[in-house]
Amino acid sequence: MRLNPYSGITKAYCILQAVSLSMPPYTITYFAVRGRCGAMRIMLADQDQEWKENVVAFEDWMKGDLKASCVFGQLPKFEDGDFVLFQSNSILRYLGRKHGAYGKDENEAALIDMMNDGVEDLRVKYLRMIYHEYEAGKDQYIKDLPGHFAKFDAFLSRNKSGFLVGDQISYADYSLFEVLLNHQVLCSSCLDSFPALKAFAKNMASRPKIKAFLDSDDYKKLPINGNGKQ
Known part of the structure; x- marks a missing residue:
């Protein structure tokens, strides 16, 4: 029987690939409000995209470590794999270009x-x-x-x-x-x-996809603004 010296590597690669394929492609880091992420979440839902939420507690934000790592000292933070982007409107434009929602010319x-x-x-x-x-x-x-x-x-x-x-x-x-x-x-x-x-x-x-998202608990549970006013 001839052994394949790469079999273990191939198996490991397949496992990593399967894990990668099962993970949402996007990550949003933000507070537990709709706020500046409202439009991008609606857009992602309508474009049939999955994303992961990293929810930041206000007390943790006030510690300053995360704030110091943000380009302009603000959230949201958006990640597409290794690509990191800040500023909500820049994120919307990026998603617009990537998903064909930026006009025909x-x-x-x-x-x-x-x-x-x-x-x-x-x-x-x-x-x-x-x-x-x-x-x-x-x-x-x-x-x-x-x-x-x-x-x-x-x-x-x-x-x-x-x-x-x-x-x-x-x-x-x-x-x-x-x-x-x-x-x-x-x-x-x-x-x-x-x-x-x-x-x-x-x-x-x-x-349909927007309606489903607006009807979801994930959407309904989030207040519009951080101070509770609406």
Whole structure:
């Protein structure tokens, strides 16, 4: 009987390969809130991707070791194998490029970036109100919402596909949808005067994989924001 000197190595390689194939390709390190990871989780779910969550307790974050290892001293941290990325919008763009959600050409990609920048402007206003002006500023913030929503509604009205740009979903659609979900909790009637925006939110919520994710305990158990305001 002839022995194969590489048989043990081959078996070990097969085991490692099987373990690798069974592990989620992505890892998100973040707090136990939806927060800045809301849109990327919805996007990953809709794109039928699996991911692992490393949940960081606030007390551990305050110790400073993890914070010091982050490029800008902030979470989320996103890992794709050995590739590590920070900044939530950069992560969304990366996933958009990787999963075909970044338009069909450079012009569409530029418009998608433009719309996501607009979403980010609104998100920053929302977070400022939630974390710094909730008691004194919530009512005025809700009164000002039509001025913000009208811009997105007008842009959506010009594109009959139901998406922000082109005829296929983009990372900016996930970002806008997640912001709208938060605002509908803040004010349930906030989209009533914006038919295109309301239809957009309804259509996104009805996508089978998004609906399944929004109905899951993993999603429902997470508060929207870290301070409990919504």
